[in-house]
Amino acid sequence: MKKLLNCTLPLLVLVFLSGCATTQPPVTRYAWVTGLKPEKIERYEYLHSHPWPAINKMIKDCHIQNYSIYEREIDGKTYLFSYLEYTGTDFAGDMKKMAADPETQRWWKETDPCQQPLPAAAAKGKIWSDAKEVFHLQ
Numbered sequence: 001m002k003k004l005l006n007c008t009l010p011l012l013v014l015v016f017l018s019g020c021a022t023t024q025p026p027v028t029r030y031a032w033v034t035g036l037k038p039e040k041i042e043r044y045e046y047l048h049s050h051p052w053p054a055i056n057k058m059i060k061d062c063h064i065q066n067y068s069i070y071e072r073e074i075d076g077k078t079y080l081f082s083y084l085e086y087t088g089t090d091f092a093g094d095m096k097k098m099a100a101d102p103e104t105q106r107w108w109k110e111t112d113p114c115q116q117p118l119p120a121a122a123a124k125g126k127i128w129s130d131a132k133e134v135f136h137l138q
Contacts, residue, residue, distance in 0.1 A: 025063075029085055032081075041071075062098050
């Protein structure tokens with residue numbers, strides 16, 4: 001019996017520990033920047049201090065976590081900086097899913113008029129300009 005325990009106990013511990021290990025999904029970080037119209041700052045801040053539950057749910061359903069939007073005035077102009085972590089496997093597909101959602105479309109009808117795209121984004125019919133990550137500490 002003692003010999004059996006000596007052989008199987010390490011195996012059981014290994015099985016137990018491997019069963020407890022959780023695999024974290026891979027994370028891809030994204031960031032963007034856009035302008036914010038001065039006359040729309042209060043409206044934009046209000047919307048984001050009272051987000052609609054369906055919008056938050058859709059964001060999470062599209063594998064987005066740690067989503068933040070920051071506001072900063074630079075040289076008299078107000079800018080928004082957005083950051084998120086994506087844990088899914090099809091970012092383009094999840095963004096199409098979000099864009100097709102009627103409640104998200106309704107939300108964007110409220111938020112888009114508040115924003116002032118940078119010229120390069122506006123030329124492409126976009127609101128947010130991609131930002132390149134230059135440093136990340138994990």
